[in-house]
Amino acid sequence: MSSIETTPVSTDQAAGTAGTAASRVEELPLAKALNAGLRQALLDDPKVLLMGEDIGPLGGVFRVTEGLQAEFGDRVIDTPLAESGIIGTAIGLALRGYRPVIEIQFDGFIFPGFDQITTQLAKLTNRGQGAISMPIVIRVPYGGHIGAVEHHQESPEAYFAHTPGLRVVSPSTPNDAYWMIQEAIASNDPVMFFEPKSRYWPKGPVDFAGTAAPLHASRVVRVGTDVTLLAHGAMVSVLMQAAEIAAGEGVSVEVVDLRSLSPVDYGPILDSVAKTGRLIVAQEAHGFVSVGSEIAATVAERAFYSLQAPVLRVSGFDTPFPPAKLETVFLPDADRIMEAVDRVMAY
Amino acid sequence: MAETTPTVQFLSVEGEFAPTEAAEEYASYLDELGEDDLRRFYRQMSVVRRFDLEGTNLQRQGQMALWVPSHGQEAAQVGSASAARPQDHIFPSYREHAVGLVRGIDVLSIVELLRGNTHGGWDPTDPTNGNFHGYCLVIGSHTLHATGYAMGLQRDGLVGTGDDSVDAAVLAYFGDGATSQGDVSEAFVFSASSQTPNVFFLQNNQWAISVPVRVQSRTPLYLRSRGFGIPSVQIDGNDVLASYATTAKHLADARAGRGPQFIEALTYRVGAHTSSDDPTKYRSNAEEQFWIARDPIVRFGAYLRGLGEGDAFFEEVRVEAEDFAADIRSRTLALEAPPIGTIFDHVYSEPHPVMAEQKLWLERYEASFEAAEEDRS
Numbered sequence: 001m002s003s004i005e006t007t008p009v010s011t012d013q014a015a016g017t018a019g020t021a022a023s024r025v026e027e028l029p030l031a032k033a034l035n036a037g038l039r040q041a042l043l044d045d046p047k048v049l050l051m052g053e054d055i056g057p058l059g060g061v062f063r064v065t066e067g068l069q070a071e072f073g074d075r076v077i078d079t080p081l082a083e084s085g086i087i088g089t090a091i092g093l094a095l096r097g098y099r100p101v102i103e104i105q106f107d108g109f110i111f112p113g114f115d116q117i118t119t120q121l122a123k124l125t126n127r128g129q130g131a132i133s134m135p136i137v138i139r140v141p142y143g144g145h146i147g148a149v150e151h152h153q154e155s156p157e158a159y160f161a162h163t164p165g166l167r168v169v170s171p172s173t174p175n176d177a178y179w180m181i182q183e184a185i186a187s188n189d190p191v192m193f194f195e196p197k198s199r200y201w202p203k204g205p206v207d208f209a210g211t212a213a214p215l216h217a218s219r220v221v222r223v224g225t226d227v228t229l230l231a232h233g234a235m236v237s238v239l240m241q242a243a244e245i246a247a248g249e250g251v252s253v254e255v256v257d258l259r260s261l262s263p264v265d266y267g268p269i270l271d272s273v274a275k276t277g278r279l280i281v282a283q284e285a286h287g288f289v290s291v292g293s294e295i296a297a298t299v300a301e302r303a304f305y306s307l308q309a310p311v312l313r314v315s316g317f318d319t320p321f322p323p324a325k326l327e328t329v330f331l332p333d334a335d336r337i338m339e340a341v342d343r344v345m346a347y
Numbered sequence: 348m349a350e351t352t353p354t355v356q357f358l359s360v361e362g363e364f365a366p367t368e369a370a371e372e373y374a375s376y377l378d379e380l381g382e383d384d385l386r387r388f389y390r391q392m393s394v395v396r397r398f399d400l401e402g403t404n405l406q407r408q409g410q411m412a413l414w415v416p417s418h419g420q421e422a423a424q425v426g427s428a429s430a431a432r433p434q435d436h437i438f439p440s441y442r443e444h445a446v447g448l449v450r451g452i453d454v455l456s457i458v459e460l461l462r463g464n465t466h467g468g469w470d471p472t473d474p475t476n477g478n479f480h481g482y483c484l485v486i487g488s489h490t491l492h493a494t495g496y497a498m499g500l501q502r503d504g505l506v507g508t509g510d511d512s513v514d515a516a517v518l519a520y521f522g523d524g525a526t527s528q529g530d531v532s533e534a535f536v537f538s539a540s541s542q543t544p545n546v547f548f549l550q551n552n553q554w555a556i557s558v559p560v561r562v563q564s565r566t567p568l569y570l571r572s573r574g575f576g577i578p579s580v581q582i583d584g585n586d587v588l589a590s591y592a593t594t595a596k597h598l599a600d601a602r603a604g605r606g607p608q609f610i611e612a613l614t615y616r617v618g619a620h621t622s623s624d625d626p627t628k629y630r631s632n633a634e635e636q637f638w639i640a641r642d643p644i645v646r647f648g649a650y651l652r653g654l655g656e657g658d659a660f661f662e663e664v665r666v667e668a669e670d671f672a673a674d675i676r677s678r679t680l681a682l683e684a685p686p687i688g689t690i691f692d693h694v695y696s697e698p699h700p701v702m703a704e705q706k707l708w709l710e711r712y713e714a715s716f717e718a719a720e721e722d723r724s
Contacts, residue, residue: 074502079537080533080536080537080540082533082536082537084491084529084530084533085491085494085530085533085534085536085537087491088488088490088491088492088494088495088530088533088534089491089492089494089495089498089537090495091491091492091495092491092492092493092494092495092496092497092498092499093495093496093498093499094495095480095492095495095496095499096495096496096498096499096500096502096503097499098499098502112529115485115488115530116488116491116530119485119488120483120485120488120492123466124481125693125694125695125696126466126693126694127466127467127481128467128470128471128472128481128693129465129467129470129689129692129693130692130693131467131470131471131472131473132471132472133696134696135696164694165694165695167695187697188696188697189695189696189697216700263699263700263701
């Protein structure tokens with residue numbers, strides 16, 4: 001018995017995380033950080049299940065679940081190819097006390113499951129008036145910059161942020177990916193977890209001995225004084241590039257990583273705007289009726305006397321995501337951010 | 348209007364025990380029934396028929412925005428629900444009032460739901476509610492929830508143990524219109540793939556609001572599941588014994604680990620789809636009369652009389668049904684609107700800043716009117 005009891009501990013140490021508990025920081029790509037976070041969640045709670053297409057022996061098309069079926073057996077489920085079926089059966093499993101974590105293969109393929117997400121998953125807790133919880137995480141690799149075909153590069157976050165009953169988050173760094181996926185799984189509410197697929201491969205530090213920031217906290221990731229730039233997911237790294245360019249031009253930029261799209265943590269955003277008086281919200285998504293539009297409106301309401309310029313949005317165009325050879329035209333880059341910086345600094 | 352040829356039938360239209368050939372393999376399941384069970388079937392069918400009439404009356408009198416009649420489908424529902432064991436789980440559509448009654452919910456909660464007091468009604472996690480899960484208004488969606496729940500029973504080791512008090516299955520109800528929904532086909536795919544302990548019980552009541560079943564399918568619906576690898580049977584859904592025996596057998600197969608099962612019960616929605624519907628616009632009186640002549644309660648009553656049941660029993664049931672309806676009426680009239688805060692209280696399981704903020708705003712907004720009233724007086 002004692003050897004069985006110690007198995008999880010020894011396996012944990014063999015996870016490839018470096019050194020002792022005191023210095024467990026390792027450089028990992030975001031995809032591998034997610035893998036480590038999913039693995040930890042599977043170890044922590046026997047009710048956690050992974051479900052999705054090709055997530056078993058293949059490890060998912062982005063290899064985020066690589067090795068997990070070998071380790072956890074039938075708790076990592078290769079499902080039939082039907083998104084409504086995956087989400088609908090996950091709801092049944094959650095009613096039975098399980099905590100399913102679903103992988104949607106690509107952003108543009110979530111829509112066959114849209115009905116189950118919006119009419120059932122998002123509403124069952126309210127329908128049950130306290131008797132029912134829906135601890136389901138839906139992982140969605142989203143966004144462009146990977147040169148893929150139609151339906152593989154989209155940013156559908158706003159549909160879900162618009163739906164009461166869902167929580168919507170998106171990590172921008174490997175460290176956040178590792179911690180936020182575990183927090184999302186521990187949540188008793190359904191969480192849409194948007195993974196910036198263009199950031200799956202660059203490495204960043206993951207502090208395995210650290211502590212998780214609250215799942216729904218926004219965070220200042222670069223301090224500045226002249227203008228606030230706000231984004232989530234892959235766009236945060238674009239803002240950091242723009243901030244460097246701006247510094248070279250004598251403009252001090254503060255960057256806020258949104259992290260949670262629903263609910264939005266307005267505290268750090270309003271504090272930043274109180275200091276800079278200028279806000280630019282950036283996103284890969286279409287601008288019309290977007291999360292960025294919502295934040296712009298709220299900041300205009302709550303920080304009216306701090307603002308020295310209109311809140312600007314830098315978004316994908318209100319067109320379908322274009323063929324890959326034109327994606328760099330569609331996606332906001334550092335130059336498009338700087339164009340907006342120039343405009344707000346002109347006030 | 349075609350004469351249907353039920354595959355499994357024990358009682359003739361006149362109420363005589365005359366099993367069809369296809370019924371023979373199910374006959375042994377009737378051995379489990381005693382006289383009290385038969386009387387209970389009649390009592391429950393009669394009570395829910397009267398409850399349904401009271402629901403219609405209360406709707407007409409403005410007590411509910413909507414009523415969903417179950418008239419005509421009592422045998423399909425009482426027979427199948429009575430075959431389920433306490434540990435089984437039921438996923439209804441939204442017309443399964445008799446199933447809810449058999450499983451022990453207070454059917455006043457159906458009134459509360461249709462009156463607009465709640466979206467949920469009863470608490471499916473309360474053991475006194477017989478594992479009767481919530482109504483689902485998006486057609487066919489719940490068949491996937493039933494499949495996922497059955498996957499959970501498998502994982503929990505509650506299938507195929509051979510222990511009758513442990514092995515469990517999931518019984519899902521849906522209608523002929525639902526068979527056209529992708530979710531029902533996906534439920535067949537997932538349940539066949541995982542060999543889940545599901546019994547899919549289709550009440551083919553011939554009409555999806557105003558559209559006849561022939562628009563949904565060119566082939567008999569019981570054939571639908573076979574391409575998915577799910578065995579199926581067609582039954583006379585207006586024969587409570589056929590409904591009971593076939594469901595008992597297929598639930599037993601599902602509990603034993605023999606995978607999902609499919610039953611098509613041929614029945615008829617004698618009433619309107621809902622109180623907002625007008626069946627005279629799309630179907631004939633002759634068709635309605637054809638089915639009224641096959642009324643499940645009249646038929647089973649004739650069978651019981653043949654067994655020697657006398658007037659006293661039928662009078663007792665009539666009075667019980669009247670009392671039941673009167674109780675529903677008085678409790679309906681006493682229902683009060685829910686507190687306004689409940690809009691926000693259960694949108695999420697965990698604290699949520701937007702819910703807290705908007706609830707506080709609404710409370711202050713409402714209080715501002717009270718303050719203005721006090722100023723004026």
